[in-house]
Amino acid sequence: MSSIDRLDSELLKRLNTNARAGVAELAAQLGISRNTVLARLQRLEKAGILKGFRPVIDLEAAGVPVQAFVGLELDQRELAQVIERLSVIPEVLEVTTQAGREDLLVKVAAVTLADLQQAVGRMIEIRGVRHSNTTLSVSTPLAYRTQPLLDHLTSEAGWGRSTALPT
Template structure:
């Protein structure tokens, strides 16, 4: 669901990105609006699905998963759903994207070691319907997942 998005929404999201545990009253004070305004905006953003939740942003490398890879998977098209469900059960799988091009799925994986990564890839190869994989190791992540620059662009507002 697409919603109308304005500068106040962008500012609210920027504040929540900086401090996801900030109380509503404090957010209202920072933004210079009424508490009810912040509460209504948050409810609207959550109900629309634009804000999916407030989980901690965990650095998986800091908890021992230093090897990051992207796995392109070519598969039997009629087996895509069961393959995705199997991948959902792999704790090392951080995300899966259905893609165009040679690979049908692009899978982001975190592993503790190269040996650990090899074992994960072997488990993926054992899934019925997986025909071929291509592994790309991530050497560094100079730009991690982010959404606030897009929010800024959408509202034509500079977020500090």
């Protein structure tokens, strides 16, 4: 069971397309009142589903063309300390925990391969890191997305009211 319905999904889709869209514009696009849009946005934020509005940065266009994923195997007792130390490395974009041989997957970006190598070197010097495995990202043919999943999850959830979806 989904905690969002089709109207929420449609609202999020429009925000993904244009995060600068105003409440009145969203209401007109969706055929609902401005108050409904505001209430839905507030509910989505309060529930932690909508975590804010951020610009999408093209790192390559910004002069940072090298991206990689670094898997780190850890001494489990040092997890919190390792994450804290990773957070001060500027090239570290994201850290996720995972199951498998490696405990953390670290997304990294750098200007050059030498910069990447230095960043990885700083990672493996952190107490508690046992092993690293770096995979260089060549391209991103499918960028991070959530809308197809939300559409799938809410396809039969209803629109939240008795009228049909706008076309």
